[in-house]
Amino acid sequence: MEPAPRTQPASDQPPSTAAGDDAARPASDDATHPVGGDDGARPVGGDDAARPVAGDDAAVSEGNPRLGRGGERSPRDMVMSLAVLLVPIALLLIFYRVVLSGDAPITVDPAPTIQEAQHAAAFTVVVPQGLGDDWHTSSATFKRQSDGATLRLGYVDPDKDPVQLVESSVPTATLLPGELGENAKALGNFRSPAGVWRVYDGRPGEKALVLADQSRTIVVVGKTDMKNLETLATSLR
Numbered sequence: 388m389e390p391a392p393r394t395q396p397a398s399d400q401p402p403s404t405a406a407g408d409d410a411a412r413p414a415s416d417d418a419t420h421p422v423g424g425d426d427g428a429r430p431v432g433g434d435d436a437a438r439p440v441a442g443d444d445a446a447v448s449e450g451n452p453r454l455g456r457g458g459e460r461s462p463r464d465m466v467m468s469l470a471v472l473l474v475p476i477a478l479l480l481i482f483y484r485v486v487l488s489g490d491a492p493i494t495v496d497p498a499p500t501i502q503e504a505q506h507a508a509a510f511t512v513v514v515p516q517g518l519g520d521d522w523h524t525s526s527a528t529f530k531r532q533s534d535g536a537t538l539r540l541g542y543v544d545p546d547k548d549p550v551q552l553v554e555s556s557v558p559t560a561t562l563l564p565g566e567l568g569e570n571a572k573a574l575g576n577f578r579s580p581a582g583v584w585r586v587y588d589g590r591p592g593e594k595a596l597v598l599a600d601q602s603r604t605i606v607v608v609g610k611t612d613m614k615n616l617e618t619l620a621t622s623l624r
Contacts, residue, residue: 492543497527500538504529509536510556510603513581515622521545522619534561542619550609550619559599563587566606567595579621581605586613596620 497514505512507529515522526541535556542550555562563571567589577584577596584596584607595608596616607620 492523492525492547494523495525495527497524497540500527500529500540504536504538504554507531507536510554512538512554513605513623514540515542515552515619516624518619518622519545525549532557534558537562544609544611544615544619546611546615548609548611548615550607550611550615552619552623553604553606553608555604555606556602557604559597559604562604562606563597566608567593567597571595577617577620579617579623581620581623584620 501512501514509531522545523543524540525543526539528539530537530539535558537553537555537557540552542552544550553562553566567587571587571589574586574588577586582598582600584598587595587597589595589608592610593608594611594613594616595606598605598620605620605623607616609616
């Protein structure tokens with residue numbers, strides 16, 4: 388009987404290298420191995436797979452969809468929005484004008500200033516008497532100067548125009564250029580109970596009445612109709 392062949396121990400057999408080193412790598416390593424250099428360091432099948440193909444603009448559009456034609460506001464909606472704002476404003480204006488008399492001129496009390504001028508006794512003071520309620524006193528000042536004293540009373544006439552009454556002991560030759568302008572021209576006369584007034588064409592748009600004597604000069608001047616100047620001049624007492 389022939390003896391059985393000897394079997395070599397498994398530890399003595401060299402490892403098989405038929406498939407090479409690449410075959411020994413796990414398949415999972417290939418799936419996650421970086422593709423290319425540094426620029427391709429992202430894993431295949433990771434973030435790149437979820438990135439929108441259309442670029443950043445497409446991503447913005449998807450996150451913030453624009454309104455289509457059906458989502459625009461109609462002209463009727465815009466009118467209603469404006470009405471909500473304008474109606475309260477209109478109501479406030481009506482309340483201001485009707486209830487609070489917001490359009491009425493500001494009125495001051497000239498009595499203290501007139502009394503100051505009378506006590507100074509620099510000249511004889513005259514004041515309007517009997518003017519209607521449509522005349523409003525808007526200002527009143529009295530000033531002493533080296534060459535005299537001057538009382539000024541401002542009015543708003545029935546036509547809503549400003550008119551000024553000036554009474555002064557300053558010499559007429561000095562006073563008139565300052566009140567009427569250097570180019571003022573005499574046009575004629577106007578007679579009232581107080582005397583004969585000279586009519587002047589003053590600064591552009593202004594007319595004036597001037598009554599002068601040795602101790603006092605009175606000027607009524609304004610950008611208004613001549614009849615309003617005559618009414619104020621006639622009312623002086």
